[in-house]
Amino acid sequence: MQTLQTTPHLPPAVAAETSAQDDAPQRHRSWVPVRSLTSRHRDRLREHLLALEESDRYLRFGYAASDAQIQHYADTLDFERDEVFGIFNRRVELIAMAHLAYAPAPQIEGQPPMAEFGVSVNRAARGRGLGARLFDHAILHARNRRIRKIFVYALSENTAMLKIARNAGAAIERAGSESEAWLTLPPNDLASQVGEIVETQAAEWDYHMKSNAKRLHDILGSCLLDRSNA
Numbered sequence: 001m002q003t004l005q006t007t008p009h010l011p012p013a014v015a016a017e018t019s020a021q022d023d024a025p026q027r028h029r030s031w032v033p034v035r036s037l038t039s040r041h042r043d044r045l046r047e048h049l050l051a052l053e054e055s056d057r058y059l060r061f062g063y064a065a066s067d068a069q070i071q072h073y074a075d076t077l078d079f080e081r082d083e084v085f086g087i088f089n090r091r092v093e094l095i096a097m098a099h100l101a102y103a104p105a106p107q108i109e110g111q112p113p114m115a116e117f118g119v120s121v122n123r124a125a126r127g128r129g130l131g132a133r134l135f136d137h138a139i140l141h142a143r144n145r146r147i148r149k150i151f152v153y154a155l156s157e158n159t160a161m162l163k164i165a166r167n168a169g170a171a172i173e174r175a176g177s178e179s180e181a182w183l184t185l186p187p188n189d190l191a192s193q194v195g196e197i198v199e200t201q202a203a204e205w206d207y208h209m210k211s212n213a214k215r216l217h218d219i220l221g222s223c224l225l226d227r228s229n230a
């Protein structure tokens with residue numbers, strides 16, 4: 001089961017071959033910008049995770065993580081080695097995040113490089129495709145870093161997470177209350193590389209637009225307050 005350590009837990013053997021992502025049914029969702037996060041966002045990540053209810057912490061980490069454990073997880077996230085992605089709303093609040101943890105070398109002998117995916121979406125923002133969007137984005141990034149497999153630990157009761165993985169073409173291995181989803185990725189190509197560049201630029205642009213709009217809104221708000229107090 002997924003832990004709160006930065007280093008992903010790699011099982012001793014890789015599960016059965018998965019169906020290729022290219023064969024997965026294509027779903028049409030509106031495009032949502034996903035931004036790569038850095039250590040500058042640590043506070044916001046912590047805040048987002050601490051806001052998860054106990055049942056969600058259980059689903060996210062495999063046990064009902066305490067505030068201290070979440071704090072530790074956020075404090076030790078390795079932004080150099082791993083990829084952390086976020087989705088921001090119009091008020092530039094972090095409403096969803098995903099962690100793609102790359103296994104440190106050496107990985108499992110004879111197996112292609114792998115990464116572990118973990119995700120959480122604010123309750124108020126669920127059911128809008130954000131979880132699936134973050135998974136798709138993680139797949140693109142992983143392909144371009146020559147990762148050949150993504151795996152997700154999920155409780156078997158976690159229908160939404162397993163659906164996201166299954167929709168992307170992952171094979172699900174169930175062992176009682178726990179499940180593993182394994183997805184074999186196609187190699188990177190020109191389209192995946194250009195796709196990542198375009199996504200990154202568009203997400204940066206979107207973030208700056210939202211930040212500027214928020215700043216303007218805050219300034220106007222304080223001006224109006226000053227006038228009404230005058």
Ligand SMILES: CC(C)(COP(=O)(O)OP(=O)(O)OC[C@H]1O[C@@H](n2cnc3c(N)ncnc32)[C@H](O)[C@@H]1OP(=O)(O)O)[C@@H](O)C(=O)NCCC(=O)NCCS
Binds near residue numbers: 127129153
């Ligand atoms: C799992 C989680 C990330 C899903 O996020 P989300 O943004 O609500 O998911 P999406 O809107 O992208 O939905 C993905 C799929 O799951 C389905 N789904 C969403 N919520 C569901 C639910 N409660 N029950 C059943 N299916 C559900 C959607 O219909 C969609 O399937 P479809 O595309 O075939 O219609 C979110 O519920 C969450 O943060 N849970 C707590 C943390 C967690 O469980 N993390 C995963 C383990 S690492």
